[in-house]
Amino acid sequence: xxxxxxxxxxxxxxxxxxxxxxxxxxxxxxxxxxxxxxxxxxxxxxxxxxxxxxxxxxxxxxxxxxxxxxxxxxxxxxxxxxxxxxxxxxxxxxxxxxxxxxxxxxxxxxxxxxxxxxxxxxxxxxxxxxxxxxxxxxxxxxxxxxxxxxxxxxxxxxxxxxxxxxxxxxxxxxxxxxxxxxxxxxxxxxxxxxxxxxxxxxxxxxxxxxxxxxxxxxxxxxxxxxxxxxxxxxxxxxxxxxxxxxxxxxxxxxxxxxxxxxxxxxxxxxxxxxxxxxxxxxxxxxxxxxxxxxxxxxxxxxxxxxxxxxxxxxxxxxxxxxxxxxxxxxxx
Amino acid sequence: xxxxxxxxxxxxxxxxxxxxxxxxxxxxxxxxxxxxxxxxxxxxxxxxxxxxxxxxxxxxxxxxxxxxxxxxxxxxxxxxxxxxxxxxxxxxxxxxxxxxxxxxxxxxxxxxxxxxxxxxxxxxxxxxxxxxxxxxxxxxxxxxxxxxxxxxxxxxxxxxxxxxxxxxxxxxxxxxxxxxxxxxxxxxxxxxxxxxxxxxxxxxxxxxxxxxxxxxxxxxxxxxxxxxxxxxxxxxxxxxxxxxxxxxxxxxxxxxxxxxxxxxxxxxxxxxxxxxxxxxxxxxxxxxxxxxxxxxxxxxxxxxxxxxxxxxxxxxxxxxxxxxxxxxxxxx
DNA sequence: ATGAAAGCGCTAACAA
DNA sequence: TTGTTAGCGCTTTCAT
Numbered sequence: 001x002x003x004x005x006x007x008x009x010x011x012x013x014x015x016x017x018x019x020x021x022x023x024x025x026x027x028x029x030x031x032x033x034x035x036x037x038x039x040x041x042x043x044x045x046x047x048x049x050x051x052x053x054x055x056x057x058x059x060x061x062x063x064x065x066x067x068x069x070x071x072x073x074x075x076x077x078x079x080x081x082x083x084x085x086x087x088x089x090x091x092x093x094x095x096x097x098x099x100x101x102x103x104x105x106x107x108x109x110x111x112x113x114x115x116x117x118x119x120x121x122x123x124x125x126x127x128x129x130x131x132x133x134x135x136x137x138x139x140x141x142x143x144x145x146x147x148x149x150x151x152x153x154x155x156x157x158x159x160x161x162x163x164x165x166x167x168x169x170x171x172x173x174x175x176x177x178x179x180x181x182x183x184x185x186x187x188x189x190x191x192x193x194x195x196x197x198x199x200x201x202x203x204x205x206x207x208x209x210x211x212x213x214x215x216x217x218x219x220x221x222x223x224x225x226x227x228x229x230x231x232x233x234x235x236x237x238x239x240x241x242x243x244x245x246x247x248x249x250x251x252x253x254x255x256x257x258x259x260x261x262x263x264x265x266x267x268x269x270x271x272x273x274x275x276x277x278x279x280x281x282x283x284x285x286x287x288x289x290x291x292x293x294x295x296x297x298x299x300x301x302x303x304x305x306x307x308x309x310x311x312x313x314x315x316x317x318x319x320x321x322x323x324x325x326x327x328x329x330x331x332x
Numbered sequence: 333x334x335x336x337x338x339x340x341x342x343x344x345x346x347x348x349x350x351x352x353x354x355x356x357x358x359x360x361x362x363x364x365x366x367x368x369x370x371x372x373x374x375x376x377x378x379x380x381x382x383x384x385x386x387x388x389x390x391x392x393x394x395x396x397x398x399x400x401x402x403x404x405x406x407x408x409x410x411x412x413x414x415x416x417x418x419x420x421x422x423x424x425x426x427x428x429x430x431x432x433x434x435x436x437x438x439x440x441x442x443x444x445x446x447x448x449x450x451x452x453x454x455x456x457x458x459x460x461x462x463x464x465x466x467x468x469x470x471x472x473x474x475x476x477x478x479x480x481x482x483x484x485x486x487x488x489x490x491x492x493x494x495x496x497x498x499x500x501x502x503x504x505x506x507x508x509x510x511x512x513x514x515x516x517x518x519x520x521x522x523x524x525x526x527x528x529x530x531x532x533x534x535x536x537x538x539x540x541x542x543x544x545x546x547x548x549x550x551x552x553x554x555x556x557x558x559x560x561x562x563x564x565x566x567x568x569x570x571x572x573x574x575x576x577x578x579x580x581x582x583x584x585x586x587x588x589x590x591x592x593x594x595x596x597x598x599x600x601x602x603x604x605x606x607x608x609x610x611x612x613x614x615x616x617x618x619x620x621x622x623x624x625x626x627x628x629x630x631x632x633x634x635x636x637x638x639x640x641x642x643x644x645x646x647x648x649x650x651x652x653x654x655x656x657x658x659x660x661x662x663x664x
Numbered sequence: 665a666t667g668a669a670a671g672c673g674c675t676a677a678c679a680a
Numbered sequence: 681t682t683g684t685t686a687g688c689g690c691t692t693t694c695a696t
Binding site for chain 1: 364366367368369370371373374379381388389390392395396398399402403406411412413414415416418426429430432433434435455458459543572573575576579599601602603604
Binding site for chain 4: 001005
């Protein structure tokens, strides 16, 4: 039998006689034969590998999204090549280079905190490799992206705190220039404004994304002449630090100070008290990113106008914001 | 210029005149040229991609090890193709097939909970692709592995609890058949034995790896006629569930019941009280796995006798096991 | 120090 | 339905 026939049989080419195909498939199974993907890809000028670049896999945020991307990609017959930038611009450039060298079929990326230059991502587009961003994207790229409704989530959260009777709501922000951080701050400000609570500079502190940042920021808030009665942290990890610091002070959560986070980290359900937070549907993000990428991959000819998918967030109310003594609720 | 010369220049072949090389490298940079890896790999009969199979990326245990594997692999010029088995045997078989199809240079794997058949891993060995296991390995494979000293960690932890004055130490185990679970149980038993504390069946309950499992198991312990004065959970997530349940009961940690976990999950430092646990040096595991794999990759000719590297564990004592009223310490 | 030739294992176009 | 031919873009060997 000619190797062409074998090749056809393995790809389920309908022109192969069923009988012949059975023989081939049987033999292939027997020998645990796998077509040489190098040759296949060389010939077909494309691979079934998708490149993913994330800042890190340490936080549940990224690892769970990567988990979902991988799962969804596998379901569609793609494999995932993973790169971490470690929040480093130079490393991210190397990551892109690695993916281009590996001739990936497409790229899904969340850029590092310290990336302010788009050159490397532009190169991906120049090579006509489809590119999808999620969460953190570069402004000047002509790429589709999946973004999170941080603004809406923060707005709903702060509104909830206000309705629970909080009057001095502090906010622990993240790195100042990050869009998601800015959007949360904007949502916070908008809610305050809509409910006639003046915004106060001293009630906003910026830091990173770890519990230590929460401890430090909270320390500052507690030493204010007029301390806040609620603290909205940029994420659940930071909120955990906040709770630690409040407890050290001997204050009660939520009655002395209410606490809320963001992300719906799996731990948030099990803190003491359970943490009010905002769910960001990480699975949906991963799934959507793959969906957008596949759309680009499938119709390479079609108009590939970049789209922006916004994933809604959902307020999760738990004990850390539910006061025993609630004031009469204001009209909505 | 002949393409052969270009190829040589790009690979820093010393036979190329420095002057020529500069011209080539300059042009390559200019054009953002990347050699076609399909052709390179086809010709060289090997790739620079390492396949990794993990049960999931959801727990910090796996995601942080994958993070480290990826980092170490990148440092050595390799990329990482990631697969999740989702703790499913059939999926794991598909994962292996995917990696073989992609002609990865080597495989690093932690097998699923439900894998009791080695066939697919045997196929990797048959194809002469180096295979390294970490944490969870298949018994019958002739592969090197990186294992964790669960036994020693559990022993030290239980010894610490005993020295802290605990006399009825309960253990929440994981899935019964998993080696790491068994080893922790053995370490627990050995410590009890060495300090003349009788082992009691009713003080051991098996479950999964989530906080819910901790809540359930603890519930059982608390309804015992003679409740335990310490609970050693299979991991930190389970320990968090344990703490929740103990608090619900109105009992104090550690004075009424001491609690300890395993893994040194990043959250363990920030629970209330901070959780005593055992660190398992996840970074070292990832680094060692890559190191072993590269050793196989580099001397394909040499004797590849499989080795087993045991990564030591380290007791991390925090508040959840430090009683206010400590008894006089027994001699060591 | 460079060029020429062969071939890695496939797939696509065409022929039979 | 199957076979033949050519060539994907490199690297290696040998020749110059």
